[in-house]
Every structure is written in structure tokens, then in C-alpha cells.
Amino acid sequence: MNLCWHPDERRMDIIGQNGNDGAHYSDCQPVEVSLPTTLPTPDMVNHPPHYTGHPSGVECIQITEHMGFCLGNAMKYIWRADLKADAIEDLRKAVWYIEREISRRTK
Numbered sequence: 720m721n722l723c724w725h726p727d728e729r730r731m732d733i734i735g736q737n738g739n740d741g742a743h744y745s746d747c748q749p750v751e752v753s754l755p756t757t758l759p760t761p762d763m764v765n766h767p768p769h770y771t772g773h774p775s776g777v778e779c780i781q782i783t784e785h786m787g788f789c790l791g792n793a794m795k796y797i798w799r800a801d802l803k804a805d806a807i808e809d810l811r812k813a814v815w816y817i818e819r820e821i822s823r824r825t826k
Contacts, residue, residue, distance in 0.1 A: 789820035
């Protein structure tokens with residue numbers, strides 16, 4: 720991909736897009752850019768993005784492995800709620816695990 724850098728305007732155009740060959744810009748400084756042809760495939764088994772994408776940089780399992788099963792699962796669903804398509808579903812799952820833990824502790 721070829722880009723045209725306009726230092727006075729501090730902006731770039733893509734050369735060759737919409738008929739732009741860069742020739743009509745007197746201040747154009749062509750820049751050659753190589754972009755990856757493929758994006759890295761996320762590791763959906765060991766480090767799925769909905770567990771590693773938290774803004775803190777912490778992976779969910781680093782926290783939940785120190786908890787019991789029900790609380791760990793509740794935390795997991797809360798953790799990933801905004802990182803998956805249906806946040807409400809994940810929050811309902813978290814409530815289910817919390818209610819199960821409360822039931823277990825109050826028997």
C-alpha cells in the first residue's frame with residue numbers, strides 16, 4: 720500500500736484510492752507501507768479474547784483459580800460480560816452461580 724504524507728497538513732492519503740495518484744499534491748512524500756496479509760488467529764482454547772481482553776491486562780483465570788467453583792464461575796461470567804455479544808446472558812449466568820453458592824452456604 721502506498722501512502723502520501725502531507726507534512727504541512729499532518730495527514731495521509733492512500734495513493735491509488737478513488738483515482739488519487741498523489742501527483743496533484745506538491746507536498747506529497749510517498750511512503751511505502753507493508754500490512755500483514757492475515758491477522759493472527761486468537762487461541763480460543765488456551766487464551767480466548769473474551770478472557771484476555773480485560774482492560775487491566777489480567778486474564779480471568781488468574782483470579783478465578785483462587786476461588787471455589789460457583790464463585791469462580793460467577794466471576795468468569797461477570798468478567799467477560801462486556802467482551803461477548805450478549806452481556807445480559809452472561810450476567811444472568813453469574814446470578815445463577817451466585818444463587819447456587821448462597822443456597823449451598825445456607826443449607
